[in-house]
Amino acid sequence: MTGNEQRLYPLRFKEVLRNYGFGNRWIVEEFAKTDLPEDHRIAETWEVVDRPGESSVVMNGPLAGRSLHEIIDEYGEAFLGRDVVARNGMRFPLLIKFLDASNPLGEQIHPNDEAAAAMGSDDPGKTEAWYMLRVRPGATIHCGNVPGLDRETLVQALMRGESRSCMNERKVAPGDAFLLYAGTMHYSAGGVLFYEIMQNSDITIGLNRVANEGLEGDARYKSIK
Template sequence: MTHADAYPLRFRPLIKQTIWGGSKLGTMLGKPIGGDGNDAESWEIVDHGNDQSVLESGPLAGKTLAELIADDPVWLLGSKHSQPKNQFPLLLKYLDCNRVLSVQVHPDDAYGATMPVPDLGKTEAWYVVDADPGAVIYAGLKAGVDRGQLAEAVRAGETERVLHSFAPDPGDCVFIPAGTVHALGAGLVIAEIQQSSDTTFRLFDWNRVGADGQPRPLHIEQSLDVTDYESGPVPARKSHKSQSGWQTLVQCDKFTLDALEAGSDSVGGDERFHILTVPRGSATLQAGNDTIKLARGQSVLLPAAIETCRVTVESGATVLHAGPPAE
């Protein structure tokens, strides 16, 4: 494939159901959910084993993300892509947290490689799309909490007392590096960018049972092993609603995450892939001679071979951009 073949790629969302899901993915973000009220996640862009994004439009429609990469990894990922295997390295999803999620921690890449089914570690970042009054985010341990104190709290069924928590505002960003103990509370809608990984250790599940009436499995020792006891509480990061142009929210060794809150800015044309999603309002993407309207909840992947595009946000809207780590 060539530069001339490159165009914004729109994929069919994968809807995941769990006991903590709701209906806001449909009512708020326009996702094709069912009617049973437990739709928890919409995987927008994913290449992870059998979980595959399928292209919806254009001359390559019907291909999976893995097939696109197999056909021409440089066209999609760029010549500087350093992933050890030709797999799309990031996963974009929306979450409807109708009930509190389990308290979890993710390992890093080194630990993930030693697992029975090797996988990447998982560093992630959240963008708060919506928050009910009183909704809470748990992010990191309270200052000074060590392994022994965390283990004791878990055994006593009182994990919450050692967790840092706060009430987020819509637009807040929370960076969760691998090793950070965390949980999303009830009443939140979240956009999440993460490594393409499924390495989750469940530390505490609020003493509840799953759909089969049994407690869901816990991974207490693995969680204690991979937890970072030095980083402490994780604060929210905030953008400036009136500032024009891209604003950096997260810059780490796994990805960058930026927000466009006002005006317009360029993206692409740099031989790197780029992800765009619209958690609030609507936006316009100018790609060559094509003008593409992006409604709330819609996402696109710009292949590395695409020419420079222009993104413009409507008043009160937000566009999130995620891409490979900065050089």
């Protein structure tokens, strides 16, 4: 082991709050968090993140008070691992969060790497995984294409603002998990709180925008499967 490897230890990070106009107080209630603001809804807590303007801060041990970005700068491959560095460079590859979808989320997709590059983004595409923690009785999510969906049917539905009709609806329960590859349409009707592990990308494309902006020639929609 190198000296840097010997100094590393399991790290606990302070969450970063995100508010997007949805969410409630489920994250606070589920995890008995006592140090979060009491006067507004919380959409997400980013539990581990290193992005421009947002980097998790260590809460324990000798590295307390240091940001994840600073740790990566100092420890590099000893922290990230050789394979991660070979694939992503000195960039933390994941964003890990709790997401309060007790209220509905919009119909959306995330681009693949090719589409993200075509959009001129510095972020990669985004594949993500959801693990259901809290579920209101009868709650459903929509994800993936309905059987037999063809491009023309999808395009017409997008132009009408009816993308949900092209997705599979699935009833959910605590403990259910979903792997949503980049380009997979998805929607939450509300009533769920989930743990999300995703590629370190913050690109979200609202499908209902297509009805107003059109589809052809727009790099944002090239990743729809």
